[in-house]
Structures are given as C-alpha cells and as structure tokens.
Amino acid sequence: MRLVIARCSVDYAGRLSAHLPLATRLLLVKGDGxxxxxxxxxxxxxxxxxxxPCTVAVIEPDADQAKAGVSEVWRVAQAKTADLLMISIHEILHDSSHELGFDPGLSKDGTEAHLQKLLAEQIELLGDGFTFVRxxxxxxxGPVDILAKDVSGRSIAVEIKRRGDIDGVEQLTRYLELxxxxxxxxxxxxxxAAQEIKPQARTLAEDRGIRCVLLDYDAMRGMDDSHSRLF
Amino acid sequence: MRLVIARCSVDYAGRLSAHLPLATRLLLVKGDGxxxxxxxxxxxxxxxxxxxPCTVAVIEPDADQAKAGVSEVWRVAQAKTADLLMISIHEILHDSSHELGFDPGLSKDGTEAHLQKLLAEQIELLGDGFTFVRxxxxxxxGPVDILAKDVSGRSIAVEIKRRGDIDGVEQLTRYLELxxxxxxxxxxxxxxAAQEIKPQARTLAEDRGIRCVLLDYDAMRGMDDSHSRLF
DNA sequence: ATGTCTATCTCGCTC
DNA sequence: GAGCGAGGTAGACAT
Structure with missing residues (x-):
C-alpha cells in the first residue's frame, strides 16, 4: 500500500465524466493496483x-501541462472496461509505502441472512400453527426468502428485510402474483417481516393484503438454541 | 488528516456487530474526526x-488487553447514535499527519439530472406537438421526473433513467396509478425514457401501456443550445 | 460471465 | 427529521 499526499487535479471518464480541480488530497494505491x-x-x-483490475502508468506531462505546473501524470486504466482516471500531480508532499500482508476479513452478525435463519427456526412467530416449508x-x-404454511395449510410467502421499504413490498408482490x-x-x-417497517411500505403492503410483522432480532437471538447453549 | 499503519483488531457495534481479527491495516483519521x-x-x-460527527478517545488497555499485546485502544463514538468502534492497537508502524485544506469538490457530467434537463428542453423528442409542463x-x-402534454393535451408522466430497469417501470406505474x-x-x-432499456423492463412497461423511448445523450447534448454555442 | 439482491449502503434533495 | 431516489452505486452470491 502506497500513501501519497499531493496537490493534484483529477479527471475521470467512464460511465460518466467527472473533474476535480487542483487541491491537496490523499492518493491511496492498494496492493491490488x-x-x-x-x-x-x-x-x-x-x-x-x-x-x-487496473493498471497505473506514470507518464511525463506534455508541454502545456508542464507549463501549468504538472510534474507527473498518473494514467489509471481499468483492465476490462474503458474507464480511465487521469491524476495530474503538481507537488508531492508525502510518499510512503507499507507492506500490510493478508487480511482475514470481516465477520458480521445481525444481517438479513441471520434474520432469515432465525425466523425459519421460529416460524411460529408469524402465528400459531405456522409451519416452515423451506x-x-x-x-x-428469484428466490422467496421463506415459504411456510399457516394453520389451515395455506401457503405463505415471507419476505424478510432488516428495514422494510417500499421496494421489498414490490418484490413480494411480484412473487405472490407469480x-x-x-x-x-x-x-x-x-x-x-422486518426489524423496522416504513409507514409508506406498511400502507402499500396492507393495501395489497400483505400482513406486516415486526421482528425483534435480539429476542429472536435470545431464543436461538445454538446461542442459548452458550449460557 | 492522520495516517496510521498499525497491527490492530477492530470491533463495531451499531446497526450490526462486526469484528476484524488482528492484522496490519491503514487507519485514516480525517479532519472532521x-x-x-x-x-x-x-x-x-x-x-x-x-x-x-464522532469523537475519538485514546484509552489505556485493561490488564487482559495489555497481556494480549494491546498498547492502546481507540474508542470512536458516534455523536448522534449509539454506534461504537473500538480499535485495539498492538503496534504502530507508521504515523503521520497532513494539512490538506479546503477541497473544491467534484463536478460531474452525464448524470440522470443532465438527461432530465436536456429532455425537458427537447421534449419534442417524445413526439410531435409534445409540450413541457414541469x-x-x-x-x-415522490417526484415525477417530467410532466408533459401530448399534442391532444393529455398529461404525460415521464420517468427518466440512465439504465432502464424493472424498478423504474414499477416506480412510474406507482406514479401513474396515483x-x-x-x-x-x-x-x-x-x-x-432511458439511454438503455433492459428487455424485461421493456416487456413490463409495454404490457402496462407505458411507451418506451431510447435517449441518445451525446446527440441530445449536441442539440443543447448552451453547448452548441461553444462552437 | 451474467444477473440479482443486500448494504452499518452513502449522499443529496424536498417537504 | 422523515421520506424518496440516484449512485461511476460496490460487493456477495447464485446461475
């Protein structure tokens, strides 16, 4: 990893065009380029x-650029698309490189996947006599998060979100229609089913005959066998 | 801006929980904290x-942490929420601070906002006799991108996307219904109206009686008065 | 390789 | 502050 503090201007051309005027910024070049x-x-x-994947080439400024005070130009090119980043460096104020080595990466707890797993195990939270199908x-x-049956044997499609938004209702609506x-x-x-349901989403869902259920992640985790075994 | 390369482990508790095992990483502390x-x-x-807004407090490791090799702990707390980031530092390999000053920020070209502005000025691209309303x-x-009228005076709601996806059709459908x-x-x-319309989106739109129009951004920009004045 | 969906989404805007 | 929509969305996972 290389850390450069430099006065520079930047131009990007790709899915759109963008320009950064001259200012002092951090340029971070990672091990993967x-x-x-x-x-x-x-x-x-x-x-x-x-x-x-991308390549960085340091090129000499042309006459105009040199006259404007540019000391070097970094030409950063995407390997697979036509995206191009041009960094015009006027002055380098700091430049250091560091070996970081392998990073074991992030472990998370409390994602939608956890909610789905817990609700599958505690499907009775949706109502007495509910049974889990898959x-x-x-x-x-696309995949429906959980398929279940209610006490009368009717199929129930469950869409799970951490934050219940209007998009999630549209998604579930499409599944139900199909x-x-x-x-x-x-x-x-x-x-x-969500930890939090936005008012607009609740209104749209109920207007379409979709029941809304609030999930309490901490309570569900407290009920979880694999977790409570630790205590 | 302070740049620190350190062997550290990190724990986050907030909207979810996350843990990073001990490894060498870059810690970047910005001017706004x-x-x-x-x-x-x-x-x-x-x-x-x-x-x-958040605050960083450097605290002494407790006995267990010190025994495990922790030299200092950064307690990073969000000012408005309960989010907390704990960085346990074992070894600092680099530490430098830099004054960057004001950044004039990014200017973009080719966004959906540009498409919308151009189409508002060239509303006749949708059909002869079309007039722009707002x-x-x-x-x-939510806001409808453009409201127009066709030659017979009927209202037309226009949804603009750079890439026309099924979500955009759903969005327009909700507006039309209301x-x-x-x-x-x-x-x-x-x-x-979009620069590119996915087949699924086109099928859904036409099934609902919504007309699809492909936009050519470069051609529209070429027609633009403020732009052509430059030549 | 391509499509779909999540995200501590971030960010900007409007009401 | 809440709601809504865009993003060079990025990144993960399945097909």
Whole structure:
C-alpha cells in the first residue's frame, strides 16, 4: 500500500465524466493496483477511484501541462472496461509505502441472512400453527426468502428485510402474483417481516393484503438454541 | 488528516456487530474526526468506519488487553447514535499527519439530472406537438421526473433513467396509478425514457401501456443550445 | 460471465 | 427529521 499526499487535479471518464480541480488530497494505491482519491472530509466515500483490475502508468506531462505546473501524470486504466482516471500531480508532499500482508476479513452478525435463519427456526412467530416449508424457495423471478404454511395449510410467502421499504413490498408482490398462478401453490398469502417497517411500505403492503410483522432480532437471538447453549 | 499503519483488531457495534481479527491495516483519521479502516485490497469500501460527527478517545488497555499485546485502544463514538468502534492497537508502524485544506469538490457530467434537463428542453423528442409542463412534479409518493402534454393535451408522466430497469417501470406505474386518481390530471399516460432499456423492463412497461423511448445523450447534448454555442 | 439482491449502503434533495 | 431516489452505486452470491 502506497500513501501519497499531493496537490493534484483529477479527471475521470467512464460511465460518466467527472473533474476535480487542483487541491491537496490523499492518493491511496492498494496492493491490488486500485487507486482511491480521498479528501479530508466526507468520510467513507472516495472523491474518485479506480477499482481493480487496473493498471497505473506514470507518464511525463506534455508541454502545456508542464507549463501549468504538472510534474507527473498518473494514467489509471481499468483492465476490462474503458474507464480511465487521469491524476495530474503538481507537488508531492508525502510518499510512503507499507507492506500490510493478508487480511482475514470481516465477520458480521445481525444481517438479513441471520434474520432469515432465525425466523425459519421460529416460524411460529408469524402465528400459531405456522409451519416452515423451506428457505430460498425458487421461482422463475428469484428466490422467496421463506415459504411456510399457516394453520389451515395455506401457503405463505415471507419476505424478510432488516428495514422494510417500499421496494421489498414490490418484490413480494411480484412473487405472490407469480406463485398464485401456480395451481399447486395457490392460494398464497404474503407476510412482510422486518426489524423496522416504513409507514409508506406498511400502507402499500396492507393495501395489497400483505400482513406486516415486526421482528425483534435480539429476542429472536435470545431464543436461538445454538446461542442459548452458550449460557 | 492522520495516517496510521498499525497491527490492530477492530470491533463495531451499531446497526450490526462486526469484528476484524488482528492484522496490519491503514487507519485514516480525517479532519472532521471520522475514521476509516482500510486493508490492502477491496478498493472503495473501508473494512470498517465511523461517519462524522464522532469523537475519538485514546484509552489505556485493561490488564487482559495489555497481556494480549494491546498498547492502546481507540474508542470512536458516534455523536448522534449509539454506534461504537473500538480499535485495539498492538503496534504502530507508521504515523503521520497532513494539512490538506479546503477541497473544491467534484463536478460531474452525464448524470440522470443532465438527461432530465436536456429532455425537458427537447421534449419534442417524445413526439410531435409534445409540450413541457414541469420537472420534478411532486406527488404524495415522490417526484415525477417530467410532466408533459401530448399534442391532444393529455398529461404525460415521464420517468427518466440512465439504465432502464424493472424498478423504474414499477416506480412510474406507482406514479401513474396515483395521478390517474386525480381528476385534474387524469387521464395520464406514461413514458419510460432511458439511454438503455433492459428487455424485461421493456416487456413490463409495454404490457402496462407505458411507451418506451431510447435517449441518445451525446446527440441530445449536441442539440443543447448552451453547448452548441461553444462552437 | 451474467444477473440479482443486500448494504452499518452513502449522499443529496424536498417537504 | 422523515421520506424518496440516484449512485461511476460496490460487493456477495447464485446461475
């Protein structure tokens, strides 16, 4: 990993065009060749960047550029697309390289996948007598998070989100429309289950006869066998 | 901006929980107090981070941590939420600070906003006799990109995308449904305009009586007065 | 390789 | 502050 602090201007041409005027910024060149341009604020997101696989070539400035004070130009090219990043460097204020080695990566807890697993194990949270059929039930337009049956044996398609948004209701609606055309499944009812459901999403769902259920992740994890075994 | 290369482990607790085992990483502390943890690969996205406003407190390791080789702990706390990032530092391999100053920021060209502006000026691209009414026409469920009228005076709702996907058709469908309930507007027809329209999106749109129009950004920019004035 | 879906999505805008 | 939509969305996972 190479860290460069430099006064530079940046031009990107690819899916759109973008330009950064001359200013002092951090140029971060990673081990895989990718490049990030960061300013001193607006966390998280680089101002500009190039994803791997890409190549960095340092080229001499032409006469006009040299006259404008450019000492070197980095030509960062994507290997698979035509995306191009040109970094015109006026002055390098810091330049250091560091060997970081392998990173074991991030482990997460509390994602939608965890919610889905817990709800599959605790399907009775949706109602007395509910039974679990399967997770990731495949349809022609994608997998339904959970397929279950209610106490009367009717099929229930469950869409799970951490934050229940209008998009999730549209998604479930498409699944229900398709599944209700299948005589082996129909009639299929929908349940929209999430840790948080936005008012607009709830309104749209209930307008379409889809039941909304709020999930309490901590309570569900507390009920989880594999977890409670630790205590 | 402070750049630290350190052997560290990281724990995040907030919207989810996450853990990074001991490894060498870049810790980037920005002028606004935000912190980014980057590894040597997987560009763009930090492994872990804290967005501003947040505070960084350097605290002494407790007895167990000190025994495990921790020399200092950074406690990064979000000011508005309960999010917490704990960085346990075992060894600092590099540490430098740099004054970057103001960044004028990024200017873009070729976004959906540009397409929308150009189409508003060249609304006749949708058909002879079409007239422009307004951009960002507000409805209860969000703004319609362009409201226009056809040659017969019927209202036309236009949804613009750079890449026309099924989501965009759903979005326009929701607007049309709502607007057609308004007696002052109804009947409203829909036009789905994009630089590229996916076959699935086209099929869905046409099935719903929504007309699809392909936009040529370069040609539209060539027609633009403010642009052609340059030549 | 391609498509689909999630995201501590981020970011900007409007009401 | 909440809601809504765009993003060079990126990144993960399945086909």
């Amino acid at each position: 990718s490049v990030l341009v960061h300013s001193d604020s607006l966390s998280y997101k680089p101002l500009n960047w190039m994803s791997p 997770r990731e039930y495949m349809t022609a337009i 599944m209700n055309r299948d005589p082996h499944l129909a009639p299929v009812a929908g349940v929209f | 935000s912190v980014l943890v980057h590894s040597d690969s997987l560009s763009y996205k930090p492994l872990n981070w804290m967005s501003p 951009r960002e026409y507000m409805t209860a469920i 607007m057609n309930r308004d007696p002052h507007l109804a009947p409203v027809a829909g036009v789905f």
